[in-house]
Amino acid sequence: MDGKRLSLLKEKLINEKSRLEEELKEIEEGNLSQNQSETTGENSFEDNFADSGTATFEREKDLSLERNIKDLLSRVNSALERVEKETYGKCVMCSQGIDPARLKALPYADLCIECKKKEEKNW
Numbered sequence: 001m002d003g004k005r006l007s008l009l010k011e012k013l014i015n016e017k018s019r020l021e022e023e024l025k026e027i028e029e030g031n032l033s034q035n036q037s038e039t040t041g042e043n044s045f046e047d048n049f050a051d052s053g054t055a056t057f058e059r060e061k062d063l064s065l066e067r068n069i070k071d072l073l074s075r076v077n078s079a080l081e082r083v084e085k086e087t088y089g090k091c092v093m094c095s096q097g098i099d100p101a102r103l104k105a106l107p108y109a110d111l112c113i114e115c116k117k118k119e120e121k122n123w
């Protein structure tokens with residue numbers, strides 16, 4: 001892979017990383033303020049009861065979103081590690097070069113198309 005393409009992809013990864021960290025922070029801050037309002041104890045029992053269904057739903061939505069973001073973030077971080085180790089752009093399974101078009105669409109891709117297909121078959 002040539003240096004120019006690599007630095008472009010690295011930039012993409014760094015942008016993606018800060019975007020994900022920002023989203024994660026927003027979710028965590030959102031949860032924090034929600035928890036605080038739940039523990040004030042100023043609402044009557046009926047108010048709490050009526051709200052609890054939606055609150056649980058919102059919380060679960062946040063949790064799965066948080067998991068997705070953390071998952072993506074760890075992929076982005078390991079891609080950045082591979083940039084440092086100069087193994088970026090190679091498949092972690094078979095060491096073949098990953099298709100540049102694939103990397104352009106998915107800068108944190110760590111498997112070539114062939115290995116990805118194999119992995120999906122194993123599921």
Ligand SMILES: [Zn+2]
Nearest residue numbers: 091094112115
């Ligand atoms: Zn491979």
